[in-house]
Amino acid sequence: MKRLLIIAMLLLPSGLFAQSAAVKEIMRISKEDNRVMQHLDILCNRFGGRMVGSDAYDNAAEWAAHTFKQWGLEVELEKAGEMCVGFNRGGWWGRMTGEQTMPLYFTTPSYTSGTKGPQKGHVVIEPRTEAEFNRLKHKLNGAWVLVNGTNTGWALEHDAKAAEKRKAIIEANAEATRHNREVAGKEGAELKEIDTTTPALFYDQMVEAGVLGFIQASKVPIRTLYDRAIVRDGGYTFETLPTVPDIRLDEAQYSTIRKMVEERRDVVLEFDIRNYFKMGPVPYHSVVATIKGSKYPDEYVIVGGHLDAYDVATGGVDCGSGCSAVMEAARMIATSGAKPERTMKFILFAAEEIGLVGATAWTKQHPDLLPKISNMFNRDGGPLAYISFSVPASLKKEYDKIAEPIKELYPDYNFQINTINPSPKPTSAGGTDATVFQVAGVPAVQMRESDVKGYDFNYMEIWHTERDTYRKSIPEYQKQAATVLAIMTLGTANLSKQWPREEVYKAPEAK
Numbered sequence: 001m002k003r004l005l006i007i008a009m010l011l012l013p014s015g016l017f018a019q020s021a022a023v024k025e026i027m028r029i030s031k032e033d034n035r036v037m038q039h040l041d042i043l044c045n046r047f048g049g050r051m052v053g054s055d056a057y058d059n060a061a062e063w064a065a066h067t068f069k070q071w072g073l074e075v076e077l078e079k080a081g082e083m084c085v086g087f088n089r090g091g092w093w094g095r096m097t098g099e100q101t102m103p104l105y106f107t108t109p110s111y112t113s114g115t116k117g118p119q120k121g122h123v124v125i126e127p128r129t130e131a132e133f134n135r136l137k138h139k140l141n142g143a144w145v146l147v148n149g150t151n152t153g154w155a156l157e158h159d160a161k162a163a164e165k166r167k168a169i170i171e172a173n174a175e176a177t178r179h180n181r182e183v184a185g186k187e188g189a190e191l192k193e194i195d196t197t198t199p200a201l202f203y204d205q206m207v208e209a210g211v212l213g214f215i216q217a218s219k220v221p222i223r224t225l226y227d228r229a230i231v232r233d234g235g236y237t238f239e240t241l242p243t244v245p246d247i248r249l250d251e252a253q254y255s256t257i258r259k260m261v262e263e264r265r266d267v268v269l270e271f272d273i274r275n276y277f278k279m280g281p282v283p284y285h286s287v288v289a290t291i292k293g294s295k296y297p298d299e300y301v302i303v304g305g306h307l308d309a310y311d312v313a314t315g316g317v318d319c320g321s322g323c324s325a326v327m328e329a330a331r332m333i334a335t336s337g338a339k340p341e342r343t344m345k346f347i348l349f350a351a352e353e354i355g356l357v358g359a360t361a362w363t364k365q366h367p368d369l370l371p372k373i374s375n376m377f378n379r380d381g382g383p384l385a386y387i388s389f390s391v392p393a394s395l396k397k398e399y400d401k402i403a404e405p406i407k408e409l410y411p412d413y414n415f416q417i418n419t420i421n422p423s424p425k426p427t428s429a430g431g432t433d434a435t436v437f438q439v440a441g442v443p444a445v446q447m448r449e450s451d452v453k454g455y456d457f458n459y460m461e462i463w464h465t466e467r468d469t470y471r472k473s474i475p476e477y478q479k480q481a482a483t484v485l486a487i488m489t490l491g492t493a494n495l496s497k498q499w500p501r502e503e504v505y506k507a508p509e510a511k
């Protein structure tokens with residue numbers, strides 16, 4: 001009886017009427033003035049691809065900070081790390097000329113070199129043995145080189161460790177060639193295999209011989225990442241940067257060209273690639289926008305996405321679809337008259353794509369806040385609609401109430417509240433920023449997303465490829481997601497209690 005009374009009192013806080021007026025206003029904004037696609041348009045099409053260390057990233061962070069401030073939030077640019085050098089991407093084009101002409105479909109990994117303006121050259125297939133290299137030596141000058149292997153996204157390796165590895169393969173290839181020649185024609189002889197998959201075996205020697213650049217085959221869409229030695233290991237300066245373009249070409253075009261070269265036909269390729277570097281170190285920052293809690297300022301709800309995005313496209317989905325919805329949810333709450341009882345932090349994390357660096361830095365810089373976070377909401381799973389949310393069992397009734405306006409606004413999405421089945425706390429991060437919070441013991445339960453209405457969205461098509469543009473986001477879902485995010489996160493900030501962690505994470509089993 002006493003417990004019932006307490007629950008009844010908790011469900012009727014003094015600010016209840018003000019809060020429900022705010023939610024009504026959020027519903028009105030959602031219907032009449034939903035700006036989620038405007039934010040996405042600016043992120044993608046005014047700033048472009050947002051690699052950390054680029055001007056586009058810094059410009060986007062500056063704009064997001066300014067915009068949050070205009071809506072009345074407190075904003076901090078929190079340093080997450082720095083790049084040893086910076087990188088800015090311009091446009092690129094290429095074509096085949098000679099006997100046949102065709103436009104070329106390709107990209108280059110971030111933090112790799114561009115051309116010296118449009119550069120034309122003949123084509124050579126990479127040598128695999130010392131003898132082949134010597135035979136081609138003079139032909140390499142001014143040539144585009146077709147290298148072996150298929151695109152993994154990473155730039156060709158060029159550091160001392162890679163040179164060691166290549167040297168060993170070259171020696172093994174020479175030994176295999178010698179052996180195969182010796183045993184040729186002999187009965188029962190076993191042939192040794194020659195490595196034909198490691199790309200650019202004579203990398204340093206070919207650069208020295210004056211090649212124009214390297215070309216590797218890739219599946220389409222083309223997934224290109226970055227030069228790991230520069231971005232992750234650091235320690236590069238202007239003086240030590242690689243200087244030769246690293247091209248990933250549509251595999252169908254690659255094999256056409258390779259066959260023509262094998263037939264000794266007249267093939268000329270021309271590329272113009274505008275990849276530029278800037279002096280480092282280049283610091284990068286997460287954008288942290290705060291609405292202070294009116295009742296429990298030292299308890300928190302985190303709403304995040306990552307601001308950085310691959311620059312072969314413009315991050316229209318990964319993670320523009322997250323950042324734009326997080327920003328619009330913040331705007332809806334901030335301009336609705338809501339007075340969240342707990343502090344709400346809207347964070348656009350830096351450097352997710354290079355190893356969850358921004359989220360990791362934030363959790364390290366704010367250890368005192370971590371025990372006080374109810375849930376970390378993270379939108380990084382595509383431009384989809386929200387269809388359900390699993391919550392601690394003891395809060396299910398409150399969330400059913402919070403979700404009512406969502407059902408009213410979007411009856412055809414059938415938004416559901418379910419309860420969490422507690423599971424062990426993850427021990428390693430991966431995939432997305434939310435996992436960093438999970439490893440730190442913070443609940444980071446995500447709403448389930450779905451392509452409910454059948455827009456044929458395919459995450460693998462856009463995932464770190466040249467297709468990840470503004471047009472791949474789905475306005476109908478984005479608008480729904482921003483609204484659901486606003487209502488659910490505000491509701492979480494106004495709960496009768498902080499999320500009980502034992503209802504999220506199971507205690508580790510005794511050994």
Ligand SMILES: [Zn+2]
Nearest residue numbers: 306318319380
């Ligand atoms: Zn992402």
